[in-house]
Amino acid sequence: MAETIRVLYSEEEVDKRVRELATRISEDYAGKQVHMICVLKGGVFFMCELAKRITVPVSMDFMSVSSYGDGTSSSGVVKIAKDLDESLEGKDVLIVEDIIDSGRTLSHLIEILERRHPNSMRLCTLLDKPERRVKKVDVNYTGFEIPDEFIVGYGLDYAQKYRNLPYIGIIEGVE
Ligand code: IMP
Numbered sequence: 125m126a127e128t129i130r131v132l133y134s135e136e137e138v139d140k141r142v143r144e145l146a147t148r149i150s151e152d153y154a155g156k157q158v159h160m161i162c163v164l165k166g167g168v169f170f171m172c173e174l175a176k177r178i179t180v181p182v183s184m185d186f187m188s189v190s191s192y193g194d195g196t197s198s199s200g201v202v203k204i205a206k207d208l209d210e211s212l213e214g215k216d217v218l219i220v221e222d223i224i225d226s227g228r229t230l231s232h233l234i235e236i237l238e239r240r241h242p243n244s245m246r247l248c249t250l251l252d253k254p255e256r257r258v259k260k261v262d263v264n265y266t267g268f269e270i271p272d273e274f275i276v277g278y279g280l281d282y283a284q285k286y287r288n289l290p291y292i293g294i295i296e297g298v299e
Pocket residue numbers: 166198200221222223224225226227228229230273274275276280281282
């Protein structure tokens with residue numbers, strides 16, 4: 125069976141949800157500057173769309189992590205492949221993720237970043253698969269809670285493909 129992609133959330137639906145999240149974030153960070161941290165590469169499309177709609181001052185930084193594992197599941201031992209450029213000292217940090225699955229990567233990443241003394245740290249994810257959770261993580265802003273399916277588009281990949289799809293889809297026909 126060939127790979128096919130079934131639309132889960134259309135471009136319009138994602139756009140509407142991103143605007144709602146940006147409105148909430150702008151209200152919650154009133155009078156502050158939000159320091160957005162993008163976890164590459166999956167979070168990049170979401171972070172840019174979200175940032176454009178936030179009305180309080182925004183600064184951004186990027187990091188890339190890989191977790192040692194057997195390839196199909198993450199171990200939660202995070203290796204920083206590209207660290208942040210700036211210090212987090214005293215900043216109001218908002219981590220922006222594409223998807224939370226087991227939660228292993230993120231719980232370890234949060235531990236690492238907490239040690240850098242931010243003033244506050246919150247988490248925003250486009251997608252959440254709660255039934256897959258192994259490690260508890262406190263999520264402050266969630267785009268959509270989704271069932272346990274393999275998702276592509278809007279930054280998310282399957283073997284590095286499909287990140288550029290403007291919608292969120294479920295990939296079918298793969299092993
Ligand atoms: P975990 O929460 O440590 O298990 O790992 C989360 C990471 O796995 C995410 O940041 C994604 O990079 C990747 N991932 C998990 N589920 C999916 C999916 O459905 N599509 C694409 N990538 C996924």
